[in-house]
Amino acid sequence: MRQPLFFAATLCVLFIAGCSSRPLKEEPLPSDVTVSGDFANTAGVDQFIQRMRQQHGFRPAETAAILSRAKRQQSIINLMNHQAPKKSTGPNGAWTRYRAKFLTDDTINKGAAFWQRNAAALSRAESRYRVPAEYVVAIIGVETHFGGFVGKTRILDALTTLAFAYPRRAAYFNDELADFLVMTRNERLDPTQPRGSFAGAMGLGQFMPSSFHRYAVDFTGDGHRDLWNPSDAIGGVANYFKGNGWRAGEPVAVRANVAPEFRAGSLKTGFDTRYRLSELAKYGITPAQSLGGVTQVSLLELDAKGGYEYWLGLTNFYVISRYNHSVYYAMTIHQLAQAIRARR
Incomplete structure (x- = not known):
């Protein structure tokens, strides 16, 4: 999904295909099957060609021909290396600046x-x-500015570069490359044509290829799942939320009232924390409004200008974070969704 972050891409979207766990038979490639171009004689390419034959029925010559058309992009590797977040040593208003971008x-x-x-x-x-609807709209807004910026990188180049020239994430992107080739075959697309983010995310909702196979839908009824079609993208994002456990009618997050004596760092925070309301109350943390019977929440800390903000995240907040594993991202989606609904 995005890059959005890109964001997105984005990049935090880790949807690993299970098929790669099956062992490959060590069978030699036909003597007339060779990969030319930027990935000629590259480690792992022959094994990938075997994988596509054994697991997905691709003819070795077919896969080799596709990989021969891929271009190694050093700029993609450079961008990946710059994704690591910088650790904050104290309050600096990072949330306020992040929020203001969207x-x-x-x-x-x-x-x-x-x-x-x-x-x-x-x-x-x-x-x-x-x-x-507002949460689907907000995702598409943050990911691609409502389809205005879907990415210009050839997906084949992005995924092949990361699968064979970026060892740190090679296994993950090897899976994504396999899923991409299956997608283009099933959708009857030229593998060199789809474009998206530098990490391989595609369409208005910036789905990675594995997410395409799990969640993309044909919402127009034309027989194709087209990530660049607004209707199909809308159906896919909604299906993604449902598939990750969205609870209809439940809140997403609510502000927390925090006692003056509470100190940052006293409790672990994040979308993956779990606290009972009774436990938080002992630290002087209570919901600012009703949670509708929910008794277990995550504790969210936002480094806002002027001091930390604390929120309580419910299951639906965690679901949003599956799109991008970031508290700031998920909270931006929530607040942007509410703002769009109010404006509409």
Whole structure:
């Protein structure tokens, strides 16, 4: 999914295909099967060709021909190496700056306009998957500015470069490359044509190839799952939320009232924490509004300008974080969704 972060891409979207866990038979490639171009004589390429034959029925010559058309992009490796977040040594207003990139009048207005243009598809998705339309719109807004920036990198180049020239994540991107080739075969696409993020994310919702296979839907009824079609993208994002456990009718997050004596660092925070409300109350942390009977939450800490903000995240907040494993990302989606609904 995005890059959005890109963000997205983005890049935090780890959806690993299970098929790669099956052992490969060590069979020699036909003597006339060779890969030319940037990935000629590259370690792992012959094994990948074997994998595509054994697991997906690709002819070795077919896979070799596709890989021969891929270009190694050093710029992609450089961008990947710059993704590591910098650790903060104390409050610096990082959340306020992050939020300001996405919650702008322009983005909110464009979100309301996107909703208007795609009202029928959003209504159908909400009815079918029980995910509020505003959260689907917010995802597409943050990921690609409502389809305005879907990425210009050839997906074949991105995934091949990362599968064979980026050892730290080679196994993951090897899986994604395999899923991409299966996707293009099934959808009858030229593998050199799809473009997206430098990490291989595609379409309005920035799905990685493995997410395409798990969650993409044909929402237009034309027989294809087209990540670049707004209706199919809307259906896919809603299906992604449903598949990751969205709970219809439940809140996403609420502000927490925090006692003056509470000190940052006293409790672990993050979307993957779990606390009973009774436990948090002992530290002077209580919800600012009703949670509708929910008794277990995550404790979220946002480094806002002027001091930390504390929120309580519910199951649906965790579901949003599956799209991008970041508290700031998930909270941005939540707040942007609310702003777009209010503007509409």
